[in-house]
Amino acid sequence: MVDSSYWSGEHPRPLTPHADDVEVYRSFIDDGHTVLLLGNTRLLMPLCTAAMDSAPFLDDPRVITQDWTTNTVRYDVIIGDGVLNFTADLAQQLLDMASTSCSTFVARSFSQRLDTMRIADNFPNVDDFTISPSVVIERDLYRFFVWHFAD
Numbered sequence: 001m002v003d004s005s006y007w008s009g010e011h012p013r014p015l016t017p018h019a020d021d022v023e024v025y026r027s028f029i030d031d032g033h034t035v036l037l038l039g040n041t042r043l044l045m046p047l048c049t050a051a052m053d054s055a056p057f058l059d060d061p062r063v064i065t066q067d068w069t070t071n072t073v074r075y076d077v078i079i080g081d082g083v084l085n086f087t088a089d090l091a092q093q094l095l096d097m098a099s100t101s102c103s104t105f106v107a108r109s110f111s112q113r114l115d116t117m118r119i120a121d122n123f124p125n126v127d128d129f130t131i132s133p134s135v136v137i138e139r140d141l142y143r144f145f146v147w148h149f150a151d
Helices: 004-008 019-027 042-047 088-101
Strands: 035-038 050-053 063-065 075-081 102-110 135-138 142-148
Touching: 019 042, 019 102, 035 042, 042 075, 075 088, 088 102, 088 142
Parallel strands: 035 050, 035 075, 050 063, 075 102
Antiparallel strands: 102 142, 135 142
């Protein structure tokens, strides 16, 4: 388990998204969309209308203290950075939740363990999901998985 001081601290690239990564997320969000951010990733906060975390570290009125997998509110888009990398079981639970709670789910996921990682046990490939991603955007050390669900 990693405490909140780890999550609230600064992280080196590529653990922290780059401006180009933020633009990938932004490309799947239309004006007026409601957006749930899973976690408190600082660079993604400007994109969201709500952020959810079981132990939030940001003092922001948009932050909801709640386990991601228990979300029942519908959003247009759900985004997350590294949220699929914790465990395969959590990744599946998040995909199940997103499939009933949004039209589009966008997650940046690392393809391998990096020396700077303190917690991550799952490095999924496109074939590891029970619902196939609609779009996969490959980068050197990570990929974006995007699911478009029928409304």
